[in-house]
Amino acid sequence: MAELDTSGGGKKGKKVRSKKANTKVDLTAMVDLAFLLITFFMLTTSLSKPIAMDIAKPDKDDKSQEKNELRASETMTILLGKNNKVAWYMGEAGKSTPNVEGFSDIRKSILDNKKKVSETTGGRQIIMVIKPTSGATYKNFVDIMDELAITKITTAPAIDDENITDAEKDFMKGAGIL
């Protein structure tokens, strides 16, 4: 570059070449870092979107008389109790003893009952009634709705937190889950 030749002559005839510094920088590390950040931002923008579970509750003020009767034999009622326990029974309350289960076993029970109902009625869908009681946590409720989705129950489940019968309450107290 702009430098003064101070070598004082030196060998004559040879051109004095200014040294050219290599301008190439190794960009590998920079590219690595950039891609790491890209990956991070891509994943956080698309994954941070929360996921929603749509819930429909029965209309409280529905005064219409068009109500379909449910067949008791096709209905499975799941009561959500405390300590992550559920109690379920088929048919009408009080007539059959509920089974108390944890959340890990309920999926099998749902599938069993679904199959049974489908076999005995010739392909009809099981009807689910979910009754969260005061002992249940919010997580229990989400979990049970999730189980229904996993077991592919297509009929809309009835979520009923108003009409928990005395027979049900008594049983749950007896089992120590209310």
Add this chain to the structure above:
Amino acid sequence: MPRAKVQRKSTSIDMTAMCDVSFLLLTFFILTATARQPDPLDVIIPSSTYKLKVPDLDMGILSIGKGKVFYEIVGKDIKMSTLDKMGEKYSIKFTPEERERFGVIGAFGVPVQSLKQFIMMSSDERTKSKMDTGIPADSTNNQLAEWILQSRTAVAELHSTSMRVSIKGDGQEEYPTVKKIVDILQKQKINKFSLITSAEGDAK
């Protein structure tokens, strides 16, 4: 016999173009990423296998945890319009500056009476002030119902769609607390709402 010369090729590649592209993408992602407002209420949402993504428009999010309720309205214009309506309802006058500040606020959980003070604080002061007592939702002083109603009206007026209501509940929250909120929604004839969950791996 002379040895056959193996020509050595340089293994270094010109990275300039690649670097350019990657930084371009990086800039894009940084700019599109929305800065998340810190959640004043710490909730651990339960996980589920649902795959439905929440739309990020015209929505009201209710955070429930520790027996308190916080409300977040999505969209600046909706927030400002809701604030106007609430001000009218509770006869509190909000200045344009307060409206502007409320427009960028995230979730809030203060009674409407101390909202004015809350708006003018910085976010640090807000966490320190311990004013986050949740929105009153008793039957005598049901401000939460009013907030939901006014924001729904605002969405209907400004965007002419209906507002979605989402519930973001803490996993350990007891069901009766959630039921109380759901009952408030059902009183306004919102029978369909979304529960926000986090993603879970596919069930085996």
